[in-house]
Amino acid sequence: MRVAVTGASGLIGAALTRSLEADGHEVLRLVRREPATPREVRWDPGGAVDAEALAGADAVVHLAGAGIGDRRWNAAYKREIRDSRVRGTRTIAQAVARTRPRVLVCASAIGFYGDTGDREVDEDAPVGGGFLAALVRDWEAAAAPAREAGVRVALARTGIVLGKGGLLGRTLPLFRLGLGGRLGSGRQWMSWISLDDEVAALRFLLDGDLEGPVNLTGPRPVTNAEFTRALARAVRRPAALAVPRTALRLALGEFADEGALISQRVLPRRLREAGFAFAHEDVDAALAAALA
Template sequence: MQRSRIAVTGASGLIGSALVRSLRADGHDVVRLVRRPAVAADEVEWDPKRLYVDVAGLVGCDAVVHLAGAGVGERRWTEAYKKEIRDSRVLGTTAISQALASLAEPPKVLVCGTALGYYGDTGSSAVDESAPAGEGFLPSVCVEWEAAAAPAEEAGIRVAYARTGLVVARQGGAWGRLFPIFGAGLGGRIGDGRQYWSFISLHDEVAALRHLLDTESLSGPVNLTAPEPVTNREVTAAMGRVLRRPTPFPVPAAALRVALGDFAADVLGSQRVLPGRLLESGFAFAFPTIDESIRAA
């Protein structure tokens, strides 16, 4: 992509901050959407709960990457927090897509970060973008989340839904919690360890998002996950190998259900998801395996 003006929501998060650094390193003009009055030249105010975006700040943007949303693993899933998870995604995407649709000259592309939660529990069956939505809370959120971008699509903007897997990084997300535990020699499999985890290194996540920005043929759902999903047992073994620590402490499924409530079903569930469209479009992973991704982190 030639030098462009790109707006990013969720720019302070794990993925967003890495994406902003990458874009700016290549000379792009990045605008960050913030949930407070803008105080810097590169900030634009928005408030997803009020469906408000300072539209003037988006004028001249060539592309938008929408990554904002409450963390699904940040707290126990009470009914109130489940509402926050849903609203932060659906209202946020509605606000952004309506704002972009209102522009006289809208951006060419909106990359809307969603999640592999769309597919629900796939067991040991491998699925790609052709699979239907699963059942349960997260699949229902993902369906509404993606549908909320309809105003942007109707305005002629190319919209790509980046269905992201578990991001392997030390700085945050699921692996941000795993590294200290395994580094202390206290790690182990979760439940029976047979559930599949579809992962992606932070480096490849950022590269894939940029690939979506640059590849005009990609619209609709695109799975952002490494090509070789692994079981939790295999993740546990890889963490032990790379960190050179024992992994003797399995976490019983019953204990997880007590600690996490409804979220435990997603931790114990299995998602074996393949990046079909990403590979077909010519994307090359720098860290395709679990050992490589852990080492990169």
Template sequence: MEPSRIAVAGASGLIGGALVRSLESDGHAVVRLVRRAPRGAGEVRWDPERGRVDTAGLAGCDAVVNLAGAGVGDRRWTAAYKARIRDSRVHGTAALARAVAALDRPPRVFVCGSAIGYYGETGDREIDESAPAGTGFLPEVCVEWEAAAAPAQEAGVRTVFTRTGLVVARGGGAWGKLFPLFRAGLGGRLGDGRQYWSFVALHDEVAAIRHLLERADLSGPFNLTAPQPRTNAEITTAMGRVLRRPTLFAVPAPVLRTVLGEMAGDVLGSARVRPARLLGSGFRFAFPEIDGAIRAAL
């Protein structure tokens, strides 16, 4: 990919920060979307909750990547926080899509973050991008989130949806909370441990986004998950094996529901998701297995 000018929303987050570092290391110019007053030419002001973006600041960008959104696991799901989860994604995506569509020279590609929460509870059933949306709060958010990109699609901009799984990384997300527990010997199975976790190494997440940025023939939804999901019990065993710590502490489902409230459904739920379209496009994972993904994070 020739050096390009790429706008990134959510550049301070776990995935966005890693993507920006990767792009800049290869000579790309990155424009960060920020909620405060810009501090230079490399920043553009926006307000995702209010649906506002400085459209002029996106002029000349070859690609726009939207990875912004309030953290799903950052706090208990009160009604107010659920509204924030939704609004930060839907309103922000809609604002960027309108801005992209309004440009005299739109970017070549608009990459929109999404999540495997789109599919909801899948149990033991293996699914890919052809599966319909599930039911419940997260699937509803994901459906609205992706639909909000319609103005860019209608303007003829190649639009990609990255349905990301559980990112294995030390710096944030679910694994950012798991690593300290397992290092202390306090890690263990969650619930009965039979629920599938569709994980992806942070390295592969970034590599997949870059693959989708570069391939002009790819559009629509792509699952960003490792090829073989593992159960929570298998992942617990792998964490103990890699970190050389015991994994004796199991957290019963009722306790999780008491502590986490509605969010416990996301932890105890099963999503056996495969990246069929990504593999079909020729992408190759550096860390397809859970042990390798954990070691890469460390």
């Protein structure tokens, strides 16, 4: 199978391309710089991609986008986050509509659901409130040109990915020093997935017949306090500290409420019903795999 991938240098994209290539598949990387190898194609998320280069692809995986938690939010960065996802997805979807691969797997996020409190939600839940929920709604809608052209489109609503990078990469040094702690009350729910299961789920979407929104989260969400205790156990350090809500809001601004303090209890109903088997069903197993 020949698979074109955007965002191939990120945490998820790099792991996915390694997995595909290890199994003998050909990966075509879409990059924003000058291509360095014959298996790279330059593209501009603002509106340009070489459709001819995608013509031989059996599948396209679109993962690119500005990091949601990489910088403090202000009006300019929120616009960059939005444009990178909405315009970038529209660009890819329009190219896919012309070349018609078998499937487009498009990154999305559980931010779609907003704050769910203690309530469990699955793919049938409506869009929530806030910047991220509106962003994900429009991000997913931008894939419409591919769907309207008859291409199967799977929208991978991903939770917190536990791997060597991302959230874990930022918090692990503090926990190893014994300086880790819960955020706010710690009662907010975290919907996580191991990096191994994230990659396996993306490949499941490539090979199967699921379309529309699919939650890529582990089957057992945990509260932030439970996650804190699990990570402390994994690194064999205490984690008795707590970061007050006010301090988080001072440090992170608006992102504190929509990123660090939001409660999202999201279940992967469609994956489970389709027969997907998780390698890491609980957060302790996922953390052990990430730290191995």
